[in-house]
Amino acid sequence: MKQFAVIGNPITHSKSPLIHQTFAKQLNIELSYTLLESEPDQFKQTVDAFFSNGGTGLNVTTPFKQDAYEYANQTTTQSKIAQAANTLYIDDGIYKADTTDGIGLVTDLKFHNYSLTNKKILVLGAGGAAKGAILALIEESPHSIVIANRTKSKAEQIVSDINVNNIFASGLETIEGDFDIVINSTSCSITDDVPEMDTSCFKHISVSYDMSYKPHVTSFNQYVIKNSHSNVKTIDGLGMLVEQAAESFLIWHGIRPDTSQIRKLLREQ
């Protein structure tokens, strides 16, 4: 039986085993999928041991996404841009890494019948989560993307790395422009916080997407509702979590599972 795991620290809260086991059951695939905790400075040793004991693939979460990227011999363009990976696996003796977070986000938006084509996108935050998503957003042919971050230089760095002409960087104090959708990739909602920022850019927002998820409407999504003049549809990151897992599953098993059952199960929880 092929062995998979999710590695992180902390890791006990992870929903990845339930998600992958549900996919496997649905498709009659036998696998084992467990939690793997590593000390922050022991990533390489823990992963070495996992693969030398016959492991096939790992999902990777905080704080190891960059370590996973560096561990691999072969990486995708997405993971190069992100300098991070959430999917690490061995294939023909080669350690390969990919990041499926961006495609997970875009697929979740499509699940909600939202197309990014020709849309004016505002991305808040310029950390690992933003870097992991940016290429997938560009591939949807939006009108433009503004990346706004508290530390503006980090947004400027992403824009310069990507080097396409409809992506711009901004700080948070003044954000120029009108936007159709805002995507929050900052870590604020984890602590029920919101970024201190120019909220006038929320005026015409019709979709607010928070990469975090909570049992309640996230603090960020509430913030946008409060500051928007239009009817805002809010989405949290639970669907993105499921869709990124489905993409990892596709890489490993060559088949993309249906995600509706696990979406429903996680919402009920």
Ligand code: ATR
């Ligand atoms: P992740 O991998 O989840 O993206 P990260 O790389 O540590 O985590 O990035 C966190 C992001 O949230 C950064 O863009 C950070 O802004 P800075 O680059 O200025 O640090 C942003 N962030 C965190 N707390 C914030 C706050 N209170 N207000 C605004 N932005 C915040």
